[in-house]
Amino acid sequence: MKHLKIASLVALSLAIGAGSAFAQDKKEEKEKPSAAVEKYAVDFAAKWSNDPKLIEAIKASTAENRKLSYDDVSMIDNQWRLAKSGAEKEKKAAGWLKENASDKSVEDHTKAGEALIKKVREGEVSKFLTEQMEKAEPKGAVTEIFVMDGWGWNVGQTGGTSDFYQGDEPKWQKPFAAGENDVSDVEEEDGVKFAQISVPIKDGDKIIGAATIGVDVSKVK
Secondary structure (H helix, E strand, C coil): CHHHHHHHHHHHHHHHHCCHHHCCCCCCCCCCCCHHHHHHHHHHHHCCCCCHHHHHHHHHHHHHHCCCCHHHHHHHHHHHHHHHHCCCCCHHHHHHHHHHCCCCCHHHHHHHHHHHHHHHHCCHHHHHHHHHHHHCCCCCCEEEEEEECCCCEEEEECCCCCCCECCCCHHHHHHHHHCCCEECCCEEECCEEEEEEEEEEEECCEEEEEEEEEEECCCCC
16 A cells, blocks of 8 residues: 555656656766765765654645645645746746636735745744754755655755755655655756755654755765
8 A cells, every 4th residue: 555655646746747857968968976975965864854843844744735636736836936936937837827726816826935935944944954054064065955745845945946846856756755865966056066965754664755955066075
């Protein structure tokens, strides 16, 4: 039954993402982070990922989001994306909301997204994660942290993720469904080269969510 549920979760996530999370540009060679970067992220997460309050927050989020339908997931995530990046950059999100949730204006959907971002960013889990990031050594080695529940929703974050729902991406699917780390390619933003390492979060032996840790690859050798 457990495997069936996991399979259905991943199937739903893949449907929402339409497979886009797995699209790759085969022509472009991507830089991979070193094994030391992955180990650093795993060791760093081990220091705080079993915190009882964090575990309870993840479980509570999973229980709350269990009721959401496919359309609910799409609407909420598009509201977040719209509020985060604006209608000009997120024309696809704005278009989906106009077509499928026309009971509200784009402006109202944006306000709903803004309220959701504020709730997550100002929540106790986000404050906790910010504290952990600030403790990281060497200073600046951790560029971001965000934690996902058992459906792929953000529970807390230190920065502003572009979307609220991560269940359609390998950073949630691989740690949650397979219990394996997901290691991204190295990216560069504002002059900082970083990789995202995503790891399972467990309550005892049970995987209940996942965490993504951004690591400045220049600071970890």
